[in-house]
Amino acid sequence: MVDLKLYTGKKNVRVTAATLFNVVKAIIAAGKEAEFLRNSEKERISLEASPAAVNFVKTYLHSNKLHEDNPAVLHIVAPQLEAAAPTCFGVETA
Numbered sequence: 001m002v003d004l005k006l007y008t009g010k011k012n013v014r015v016t017a018a019t020l021f022n023v024v025k026a027i028i029a030a031g032k033e034a035e036f037l038r039n040s041e042k043e044r045i046s047l048e049a050s051p052a053a054v055n056f057v058k059t060y061l062h063s064n065k066l067h068e069d070n071p072a073v074l075h076i077v078a079p080q081l082e083a084a085a086p087t088c089f090g091v092e093t094a
Helices: 017-029 033-042 050-063 071-077
Strands: none
Touching: 017 033, 050 071
């Protein structure tokens, strides 16, 4: 058994795309995505990304046409098309 060791620092932590990707894959593989999303919304969890990271993701998704059959990805590539939630990689928030 592995004991949980929580982060006790006060500063934000930089996380690589590879680490984030592996976490998401593990959550999906366990069939826990709905629970994770529900709990993260309840806790009001958000992540920040640099402008370069945001544009890398947007460009990658668009270049690989991943937005064509996925409304959630379309919302990231072209947030102007989704008036109900204009903050997804499109509009600066306070």
